[in-house]
Amino acid sequence: MSNIQVQLRRGTTAQHGSFTGAQGELTVDTDKNALVLHDGSTVGGKVIDPQDVVNVLDYGATGDGLTDDTTAIQAAINSGGKTILFPEGVYKISDTLEFTTSSERNILGEGAEILVDSSTTDVALWFSGEAYVADRGTAYWDVGTRTGGTALSGDVVRGDRSIQVASTTGITKGSWIRLASTDLFIPDVSTHRHGELRQVQEIDGTTLKLDGGLFAGYTAANTTVFPLVMPEVRIKGLKVTGADDENSLTGILLWECQNVFLDGVNVSGFNDRGIDIALCANVNVNGLSVNFATKSYSVTNRTSYGLVINSSQYVNITGGTLKGGRHSFATGGYDPCRFITLSGVTVMTNDVDNLDVAALDSHENIEFLSIRDCTIHGGADLSGTNIEVADCQLDVSEETLAALRIRPAATCEYIKANGNVIFGDSDSVGGIVIKHLFDNINVKVVETSGNNITINTTYQRPGIGFEPADVTSPTVTVWNCSNNRVLHNSTNTSSSGISNYDAANTTRIADCSKINLTNNYVVQGSGAGRALDIRRTTQAGGVYLSNNRFEATGAVAAFLILKHDKVVLVENEIIGGSTPAENKIQYADRIEVVGGLVTNALYNGIRYQNYTTLSENNLRRENCTVDHSNFTPTNTFTAHSWGIVDSSGTLGDGYNISSVSKITTGQYRVTFSNRQRANDYPCFATRRDSLGDIRTVALNYNSFDVYTGTDTAFSFVTF
Numbered sequence: 001m002s003n004i005q006v007q008l009r010r011g012t013t014a015q016h017g018s019f020t021g022a023q024g025e026l027t028v029d030t031d032k033n034a035l036v037l038h039d040g041s042t043v044g045g046k047v048i049d050p051q052d053v054v055n056v057l058d059y060g061a062t063g064d065g066l067t068d069d070t071t072a073i074q075a076a077i078n079s080g081g082k083t084i085l086f087p088e089g090v091y092k093i094s095d096t097l098e099f100t101t102s103s104e105r106n107i108l109g110e111g112a113e114i115l116v117d118s119s120t121t122d123v124a125l126w127f128s129g130e131a132y133v134a135d136r137g138t139a140y141w142d143v144g145t146r147t148g149g150t151a152l153s154g155d156v157v158r159g160d161r162s163i164q165v166a167s168t169t170g171i172t173k174g175s176w177i178r179l180a181s182t183d184l185f186i187p188d189v190s191t192h193r194h195g196e197l198r199q200v201q202e203i204d205g206t207t208l209k210l211d212g213g214l215f216a217g218y219t220a221a222n223t224t225v226f227p228l229v230m231p232e233v234r235i236k237g238l239k240v241t242g243a244d245d246e247n248s249l250t251g252i253l254l255w256e257c258q259n260v261f262l263d264g265v266n267v268s269g270f271n272d273r274g275i276d277i278a279l280c281a282n283v284n285v286n287g288l289s290v291n292f293a294t295k296s297y298s299v300t301n302r303t304s305y306g307l308v309i310n311s312s313q314y315v316n317i318t319g320g321t322l323k324g325g326r327h328s329f330a331t332g333g334y335d336p337c338r339f340i341t342l343s344g345v346t347v348m349t350n351d352v353d354n355l356d357v358a359a360l361d362s363h364e365n366i367e368f369l370s371i372r373d374c375t376i377h378g379g380a381d382l383s384g385t386n387i388e389v390a391d392c393q394l395d396v397s398e399e400t401l402a403a404l405r406i407r408p409a410a411t412c413e414y415i416k417a418n419g420n421v422i423f424g425d426s427d428s429v430g431g432i433v434i435k436h437l438f439d440n441i442n443v444k445v446v447e448t449s450g451n452n453i454t455i456n457t458t459y460q461r462p463g464i465g466f467e468p469a470d471v472t473s474p475t476v477t478v479w480n481c482s483n484n485r486v487l488h489n490s491t492n493t494s495s496s497g498i499s500n501y502d503a504a505n506t507t508r509i510a511d512c513s514k515i516n517l518t519n520n521y522v523v524q525g526s527g528a529g530r531a532l533d534i535r536r537t538t539q540a541g542g543v544y545l546s547n548n549r550f551e552a553t554g555a556v557a558a559f560l561i562l563k564h565d566k567v568v569l570v571e572n573e574i575i576g577g578s579t580p581a582e583n584k585i586q587y588a589d590r591i592e593v594v595g596g597l598v599t600n601a602l603y604n605g606i607r608y609q610n611y612t613t614l615s616e617n618n619l620r621r622e623n624c625t626v627d628h629s630n631f632t633p634t635n636t637f638t639a640h641s642w643g644i645v646d647s648s649g650t651l652g653d654g655y656n657i658s659s660v661s662k663i664t665t666g667q668y669r670v671t672f673s674n675r676q677r678a679n680d681y682p683c684f685a686t687r688r689d690s691l692g693d694i695r696t697v698a699l700n701y702n703s704f705d706v707y708t709g710t711d712t713a714f715s716f717v718t719f
Contacts, residue, residue, distance in 0.1 A: 009025075009027045009028070010027060010028035010029075010030050011027065011028075011029070011030065012029070012030055013029055016029055016036060016044050016045065017043065017044050018043065019038075019043070019044065019045070020038065020040065020041065020042070020043055020045075021036075021038030021040065021045055022038065022040050022261070022284065022286070025037075025038040025040075025261065025263065026038070026048075026106065026108065026234065026236055027045065029047065035047070035048040035053065035083065035106075035108075036048065037106070037234075048082070048083055048106070052081050052082040052083055053081060053082075053083040053085055054076045054077075054079050054081030054083065054084050054085065055076070055085045055087065056069070056072060056073050056076045056084065056085065056086055056087075056091070057087060058076070059072045059073070059075045059076040059079070060072035060075070061073050061076070061091055062089075062091075063086075063087065063088070063089020063090060063091050063112070064089065064090065065089070065090030065091075065092055065113075065115060066092065067092060068092055068093070068094050068117070069091045069092055069093060070092075070093040070094050070095050070097070073091060073093065073097055074097060074098065077097065077098070077099055082101075082103065082104050082105065082106055083105075083106035083107075083108060084099075084105065084106070084107050084108070085108045085109075086107070086108065086109035086112035086114075086238065087111075087112065088110075088111035088112055089111075089112055089113075090112075090113045090115050091112065091113065091114050091115065092115045092117060093114060093115070093116055093117060093120060093124065094117040094119050094120055095119075095120055096120065096122065096123050096124065096125075096126055096132055097114075097124065097125050097126065098126045098131070098132045099125065099126060099127045099128075099233070100126070100127075100128060100129065100130070100131055100132065101129065101231045102129050102229050102231060103231055103232070104231055104232035104233070104234075105127060105231060105232070105233050105234070106234045106236075107233075107234065107235040107236065107238055108236050108237070108238075109235070109236065109237050109238030109239070110236060110237030110238075110264070111237070112237075112238060112239065113238075113239040113240070113241060114238065114239070114240045114241070115241050116240070116241060116242045116243050116248055116251075116269075117243060118243040118245050118247060118248070119247065120243065120247060120248060121134075121247045121249070122134050122247075122249050122250065123249065123250045123251075123252075123253045124240055124242065124248070124250065124251050124252065124270070125240060125251065125252045125253070126253050126255070127231070127233045127252070127253065127254045127255065127257055128231070128253075128254070128255035128256050128257065129228065129229025129230055129231050129256055129257075130229065130255065130256060146180075146224075146226070148170075148226060148227075149180075149224040149225055149226040149227075150165045150166045150167040150168075150169065150171075150224070150225050150226075150227075151165065151166040151220065151223075151224065151225070152164070152165060152166075152179070152218060152220040152223040152224070152225055153165055153166055153206065153220060154220050155217070155218065155219050155220050156214060156217060156218050157214070157217040158213070158214055158215065158216055158217050159213040159214060160213060160214050160217075161209065161210050161212065161213050161214075162207055162208060162209045162210060163179075163207070163208050163210065163214075163218075163225070164206055164207055164208075165206050165208060165225050166206070167206070168203055168206060168208070169227075170227035171200060171203065171208065171227045172200070172203070173200060173201070173202060173203055174199065174200065174201075175199070175200055175227060175228070175229075175230075176197055176198065176199050176200070176227075176228040176230045176256075176258060176281065177197070177198050177199075177200060177208070177225050177226060177227055177228060178195065178196070178197055178198075178225070178226040178228055178256075178279065178335075179194075179195055179196055179198065179214075179218055179223060179224075179225055180193070180195045180223065180224050180225075180226060180334075180335065181193055181194040181195055181218050181219070181222050181223040181224075182222045182223075183218075183219060183222050183223075185336055185364075185365045186364050186365065186409055186410060186438065187438070188438075189364060189365075191334065192334065192336070192363065192364060192365035193334050193335065194216050194218060194223075194335070194336075195311065195334065195335030195336065196214065196215050196216065196313065196335065196336065196338070197228070197279065197281045197312075197313055198210045198211060198212075198214075199211040199281075208225075215336070215338060215367070216336075228256050228279075229256070230256050230257055230258040230280075230281070231257055231258070232257070232258055232259040232260070233254055233257045233259075233260045233261070234260070234261040234262075234263075235252070235261070235262050235263070235265050236261075236263050236264065236265075237263065237264045237265070238265055238266070239265075239266040239267075240252060240265075240266070240267045240268075241267075241268055241269050242267075242268065242269030242270040242271070242293060243269065244269040244270075244271070244293045244294065244295040245271065245293075245295070246271060247271075248269060248270050248271055248293065249270060249271050249272040249273070250270055250272055250273050250274075250275075250276055251267040251268075251269075251270045251273075251274045251275055251290075252265070252267060252274075252275045252276070253275075253276045253278070254275075254276070254277045254278065254280055254283075255278050255279060255280075256278075256279045256280065257277075257280045257283075258280065258281050258282055259281075259282050260277070260280055260282070260283040260284065260285075261283075261284050261285075261286075262275075262283075262284070262285045262286065262288060263286045263287060264286070264287045264288075265285075265287075265288055265289070266288075266289040266290075267288075267289070267290050267291075268289075268290065268291035268292075268293075269291070269293050269294075270292070270293055270304070271293045271304055272304065272305065273304070273305040273306070273307075273308045274290035274291070274292065274305070274306050274307060274322075274324075275288070275290060275306075275307050275308070276308045276310065277307075277308070277309050277310065277312055277315065278308075278310040278311060278312065278333060279310070279311050279312060279333070279335070280312040280315070281312065281313050281314055282314050283312060283314065283315040283316065284316050284318075285307075285315070285316070285317040285318065285320070286318050286319055286320070287318075287319045287320045288307065288317065288319075288320035288321075288322070289320055289321050290306040290307055290320075290321070290322050290323065290324070290328075291306075291323045292304040292305075292306060292323055292324045292325040292326075292328075293325065294325075304324055304325030304326055305324045305326055305327050305328070305329075305330055306322040306323055306324035306327070306328035306329055306347075307322050307328070307329050307330075308329075308330050308331070308332070309329075309330070309331045309332075309333075309337055309340055310331070310332050310333030310337070311332075311333030311334060311335035311336065311337060312333075312337055312340075313337065313338040313339055314338070314339045315337075315339070315340045315341065316341045316343070317340075317341065317342045317343070317345055318343050318344055318345070319343075319344045319345060320345055320346070321345070321346045321347075321348075322345060322346070322347045322348070323347075323348050323349070324349055324359070325349070326349070326357050327349070327357060327358065327359065327360065327361040328347045328348055328349050328359045328360065328378070329342070329345075329347050329359070329360045329361070330360075330361045330362065330363070331361075331362040331363055331366050331369070331384075332362075332363040332365070333363075333365070335365070336365040336366065336367055337362075337363075337365065337366040337367070337369075337384075338366070338367045338368055339367075339368045340362075340366060340368070340369050340370070341369075341370045341371075341372070342360075342370070342371045342372070342374055343370075343371075343372045343373055343374070344372075344373050344374065345374045345375075346374070346375045346377075347359045347360050347374060347375070347376045347377070347378075347380075348376075348377035348378055349377070349378035357378075357381075358378060358379040358380055358381035358396075358401055358405075359376055359377060359378030359379060359380065360374075360376050360378075360379070360380040360381070360382070361380070361381050361382070362381075362382045362383055362384050362387075363383055363384070364383045364384060364407075364409035364437060365384065365409070366383070366384035366385070366387075367384060367385050367386055367412075368385075368386045369382065369384055369386070369387045369388070370387075370388045370390075371388070371389045371390070371392060372388075372389075372390045372391055372392070373390075373391045373392065374392045374393075375392070375393045376392060376393070376394045376395075377395055378395075378396060378397075378401075379394060379395075379396035379401040379402060379403050379404065379405075380394060380403075380404050380405070381401070381402075381405050381407075382404075382405070382406050382407065383406075383407040383408075383409050383437060384407075384408075384409055385408060385409060385410050385411075385412035385413075386412050386413055386414055386415075387406050387408075387415055387416070388414070388415075388416040388417075388418075389404060389406070389416070389417045389418075389420060390416065390417075390418045390419050390420070391418075391419040391420065392419075392420045392421075393420070393421045393422075394420060394421070394422045394423075395422070395423040395424070395425070396423075396424050396425075397424075397425050401429060402424070402429050402430035402431065402432075402433040402461065402467075403422045403423070403424045403430070403431050403432070403453075403455070404417060404420065404422060404431065404432045404433070405430070405433045405434075405435060405467075406432075406433075406434050406435075407434075407435045407436070407437045408434070408436050408437060408441050408443050409437045409438065409441075410438070410441060411440075411441050411442045411443070412443055412444070413443075413444050413445065414443065414444065414445045414446070414447065415434060415443050415445075415446050415447070416445075416446075416447040416448075417432045417447070417448050417451065418447055418448070418449045418450050418451065419449070419450040419451065420432070420450075420451045420452075420453075421451070421452045421453075422451060422452070422453040422454070422455070423453075423454050423455075424453075424454070424455040424456060424457065425456050429457060429461045430455065430457065430461030430462055430463070430465075430467070431451075431453040431455045431462070431463040431464055431486070431488075432448055432451060432453065432463070432464045432465075433461055433462065433465065433466070433467045434446060434465070434466050434467070434510070435466065435467040435468075435469050436466075436469050436471055436474035436510060437469065437471070438471055439471045439472045439473060440471075440472065440473045441471070441473075441474055441475070442475045442476070442477065443475075443476045443477070444476075444477045444478065445477065445478050445479075445480070446476050446478070446479045446480070446512075447480050447481075448464050448479075448480075448481045448484065449480060449481065449482045449483050449484065450482070450483045450484065451464065451484045451485070451486075452484070452485045453484065453485070453486045453487070453488075454487045454489075455486075455487070455488050455489065455490070456489045456490075457488075457489070457490050457495065458490065460495045461495060462488070462495065462496055462497065462498060462499040462500075463486035463487075463488035463496075463497045463498060463522070464481060464484060464486060464497070464498050465496070465498055465499040465500050466499075466500035466509070466510040468500075468501070468508040468509050468510065469508055469510075470508060471508065472508075473511075474508070474509075474510045474511070475510065475511050475512070475513070476510055476511070476512040476513070477512075477513050477514065478512075478513065478514045478515075478516070479512045479514070479515045479516070480516045481498065481515070481516065481517045481518075481520065482516070482517065482518040482519055482520065483518070483519045483520065484498075484520045484521070484522070485520075485521045485522075486498065486520070486521070486522040486523070487523050487525060488522070488523070488524050488525060488529070488531075489525040490524070490525070490529050495529040496524060496529045496530045496531065496532060496533040497522035497523070497524045497529075497530070497531045497532060497550070498517070498520065498522055498531070498532050498533075498534075499530075499532070499533040499534065500512065500533075500534060500535060501533045501534075501535045509535055509536060509537050511536045511537055511538070511540070511541070512534075512536070512541060513540065513541040513542075514541055514542055514544075515534060515541070515542070515543045515544065515564075516544050517532075517543070517544070517545045517546075517548055518544075518545075518546050518547060518548065519546075519547045519548065520548045520549070520550075521548070521549045522548070522549070522550050522551065523551045523553075524550075524551065524552045524553060524556070524558075525553055529552075529556060530550075530552055530556055530557055530558060530559055530560055531550035531551055531552050531558050531559060532548075532550045532558065532559035532560070532561075533559070533560050534559075534560070534561050534562070534564070535560070535561075535562040535563060536562065536563040536564060537563070538563065539563040539564070539565060539587050539588075539589075540563075540564070540565055541564050541565060541566075542564055542565060542566035542567070542568070543561055543564045543566070543567050543568070544568045544570075545567075545568065545569045545570070545572050546568075546569075546570040546571060546572065547570070547571050547572065548572045548573070549572070549573040549574075549575070550572065550573070550574050550575065551573075551575040552575065552576055552577040553577050553578060554577040554578060554579065556576070556577045556579075556581055557576050557577070557581035557582050557583045557584070557601060558574045558575055558576050558577075558583055558600075558601070559574065559583050559584075560583070560584045560586070561584070561585045561586070561588075562584075562586045562587060563586070563587040563588075564587075564588055565588060565589045565590065566588065566589065566590045566591075567585050567588045567590070567591045567592070568591075568592045568594075569592065569593045569594070569596060569606075570592075570594045570595060570596070571594070571595040571596050572596040572597075573596060573597045574596065574597070574598045574599070574601065574605070574606075575599050575600055576598075576599065576600030576601040577600060578600070580600045580601055580602050581601070581602060582601070582602050582607045583598065583601050583605065583606045583607060584606075584607045584608075584609055585606060585607070585608055585609070586608075586609045586610045587609075587610045588608075589618060590618040590619070591608060591618070591619050591620070591621075592620045592621075593606060593620070593621040593622070593624050594620070594621075594622050594623065594624070595622070595623050595624060596624050596625070597624075597625045597626075598624065598625070598626045599626075601626075605624060605626040605686070608719060619682040619719065620682075621682075621684040623694075624684075624686060625686060625687070626686045626715070640656060640672070640674075640676060640718045640719055641654065641655055641656035641657055641670075641672055641673075641716075641717070641718045642654060642655050642656075642715070642716065642717040642718070643655070643657050643660065643670065643715065643716055644713075644715045645660050645668065645713060645714055645715070645716070646713045647711040647712050647713050648662060648711075649661055649662030649668050656672055656673050656674055657670065657671070657672065657673060658671040658672060658673045659671045662711075663705070665710065665711055666707060666708045666709045666710050666711060666712075667705060667706070667707055667708070668705065668706045668708070668714075669699075669703060669704075669705050669706075670703060670704055670705075670706065670716065671702060671703040672702055672703065672718075675701040675702045676698075676701045676702075676718070682718065682719050683696045683698060683704050683716060683717070683718040683719075684696070684716060684717050684718075685706045685708075685714050685715065685716040686714060686715055686716075687708065687712050687713070687714050694706065694707065694708050694709075694714065695707050696716070704718070
């Protein structure tokens, strides 16, 4: 082979003896002057036979950027060498380069650029075990039109580790198969169907033992099993530049490949998508740079994706920058995507024509998507199941986009959005917004914790919460929401800091069985909407609030809690708007308010409304400090009595009170004008000018005593 000129990580034989490397990584042994391939686990790696390394210059390529090198490069590819070397230079091509093989391909191109001539149509670089076909829609995607394959002999269920097939022709131990079904993955979504990739561990007659449990169940009548030829592909340091016209559609297409490793690859100038990874398994992408076709970007067709993952599983993307004219990153395909991870990636969209598309997008048929430590300019719109977004920075400036919208597409274990910094400007439609896509979807656990959110909007969307959808019975078993900081600037009176409510869609609320809100600081700015608005369509479940600060501005209350069986508030600071209003708890069977502070609110801090029964057994309030400057002077709320009393026992204002008298130091007696219906009625008293213990004791149907310890002014309310 010619001298190696690419600049890889290099070291002596002794240094390689203690080096593992990443899966698919290539290094140079300087003692042996040889390439070494690493698998991520074997110390020292595997030395590549020099006879397997093919230099494209040896086959007539010039790399001068002017000469058409297509024929020479294709000859080098067809020579049978597993490793194709592109020394530094610019290699002009005018047709698709077909890296078709049944085993492996290593592409070394640090310092090399492949420049695509304007006459090249469709794909610039094709990697697959199958011959290149331009019309992949009918040839490969659709199980209804793809030829070949064998029938599944019996129905299987999720978790099964073996399947029965009609024939094992083309299937060997260690080979890959594709289970492809015509059954819809999601009802009424015809473009997504059940399917997955599996590696065969053993063959016993017509029984195939697989590498793990099936992701889904399959009916034999509707399922075909296709044997696949899946080469291993590694591309190191190659730059691929499109002509930026209507012909340059895709830069690199990996079709039915395994153990893929892309390191330091740079792709730009392609009209449809920079890189397309389709029907692949075990993919690692490191330091990828993709930029869209800035000149030929079609506003009408809304094309030019950055990186697209279709029907693939176990894909890890680390570092790099993705920029698209439409979605910079997207998942899709007929079969589901599973176990896709992005970490440390910068994602941005160049939506100069205001098409209102998110920079990061996933279709409904993805299971297990994890996005961590990424910077996302242009928002993320994620559909699927078991989705996690953590420790990311997101911003959005389009008025029809949320900074982070997650749409559960089927019943799933979790939806998580934790530790993110989010900014939404120019009238965005929410910070972290969760919206059920279809009927009868339950998410077992929703986590929204440790986020820092600033949102400016006129829309009825929350800083954190749920967007009611036009579906029936959307539910959540547990919603944990803690340690968030939310500044929600909205001029919409129905838009709240933390919420699951929409005034325009009151019957489609996502009903949460248990809500835990802890240590949140929520400021509802711009004079409209509550800081917290939590509701259900039917009364059930519980809400637990502890150590939160909810602050509203304008003529609004700080919170509303509606139709939860049990409501518990412990040590919360609740600050109403500039004009005091009603903090309400409505339709609950049990209420506990312990400690905390309430200011700028009517009705002794919190109004209890729409209850069947109220008693000391199901209504508890202890040591809650209230700013009484705004204690209601009206008699229209649903209480039996209320009053404001000074330290001498003189009643200043009240309702349904016959008299108040001072019995002794720190003890006062209140007598009603109209007696209570039962003698276990709840009564709450709070100090007006100091903190300290205070308790009430109901004496009979007509009166109760207040014990303050020392002479002090207080207010009270009974139900």
